[in-house]
């Protein structure tokens with residue numbers, strides 16, 4: 001009797017399995033059959049999330065801060081002590097400022113689109129070792145973005161950070177931009193010499209970071225008409241001087257001014 005029940009069960013199981021197989025195939029076949037009256041496909045419009053608002057680019061003014069060394073060992077007008085630098089970064093966060101990188105600044109200046117409230121750009125010139133040891137930890141602590149203008153011939157020399165530090169900061173999100181190969185005053189060079197300084201430094205940084213280099217800042221703020229032509233020909237989107245003021249497209253995308261940060265300066269006065 002028991003054996004009879006087992007046989008019945010086995011037959012039933014086979015029927016169920018046999019029934020399932022073809023049905024599953026049929027189901028998937030059915031989905032591939034063209035529907036006679038397909039329902040209209042409503043595609044949700046995927047607009048990128050709008051950050052910020054649109055501002056007339058003619059009137060848009062964005063402060064690009066210019067730091068050099070962040071150090072307490074030496075005192076001069078280009079060196080900001082780390083505690084002062086941290087106070088300034090904290091002030092930006094406490095007052096709801098939004099740090100931009102130069103890569104995102106280009107389109108913003110040209111179009112005025114997607115400008116966040118209280119925009120500010122933090123830049124460092126020369127690529128000093130203390131940018132890595134002193135400024136970078138503070139920028140990370142407050143979640144701030146920044147750009148460093150690197151002199152490529154000075155990488156890992158004297159008090160300048162090396163390729164490993166450069167790559168680490170780049171991978172983290174700090175942007176590396178060009179401050180030429182040798183830090184020559186560009187207005188003393190021929191067009192071809194300038195072009196070489198601009199192109200070679202860009203190529204070196206792009207090789208080291210695996211990222212496109214967006215901007216150049218001219219050593220000691222010296223430049224001439226050839227510099228502007230060479231910057232454009234080298235593929236830079238923007239060029240920065242050491243002239244004082246806020247960035248606006250009418251200043252010229254290759255002659256943009258910055259706000260010089262000197263010791264004892266309040267961030268409030270720098271960004272207003």
Ligand SMILES: [Zn+2]
Nearest residue numbers: 125126219220
């Ligand atoms: Zn410099």
